[in-house]
Amino acid sequence: MTATEVQTRQDEKLKILGPVMGRLQSEMLNPLIVRVFQIMLRGNHFIQAPPILANQEIEIEYVSPMALAMKSQQLSGIMRGMEIFGSLSQTMPVTDYIDENGLVKELIDILGLSAKMIKSDDEVQEIRANRQEQQMQQAQMQQALDESQVAKNAAPAVKAINETNKR
Missing domain, CATH: 1.10.287 (Helix Hairpins)
Structure with a gap:
């Protein structure tokens, strides 16, 4: 059996079992876990939570x-x-x-x-800001290079015009 066939069979099983498991989790397991958690919390079975976690809603993640x-x-x-x-x-x-x-x-x-x-959102923002700054510097350098090339190419034409005007 190839890997594709295995994946196809697994997908078929998930299409059948997925809705059943989803409903089981949302209607039975989630309320049960929340209830047990609340009972344990009221019974002081957990260490003191940091203030940042106060009044936060718990999210259940199945693994x-x-x-x-x-x-x-x-x-x-x-x-x-x-x-x-x-x-x-x-x-x-x-x-x-x-x-x-x-x-x-x-x-x-x-x-x-x-x-x-x-990486944290702040780190990502810093990386993006640095990248944008580098791109702007490169664009400025390219623009200066282009302008110097234009000046270099225009110099002989200006010299020829000046010589023509002197005659």
């Missing part, structure tokens, strides 16, 4: 093989969408609808990349 397979399915959908947008962008400006930062953050979440590997 079972089934949950990871469902995320993989979501990733496949995003990649198919990007392929379609890539094709359409040849004839129309569809990429204007894509929030690149949001897309990258969603991919980071789906892939489960460690926070240690990801």
